[in-house]
Amino acid sequence: MKTGTCNYCGDDNQIVRGTPYMADIPAKMCEHCWNMTRKEYLASEGTDIGEFDTD
DSSP, X not given: OEEEOOTTTOOSSEEEEXXXXXXXXXXXXXXXXXXXXXXXHHHHXXXXXXXXXXO
């Protein structure tokens, strides 16, 4: 489990993981932003980026 700053919302001391966007590597994303992105992708693209997993 890594903690750091989310590159999308700017919140500090969050559990973060790598972004699902290839163009944004090495950006990190918190669980809140991940879940919002997941819902948006499911609604617009029909693609599921999966659960927020920090392993």
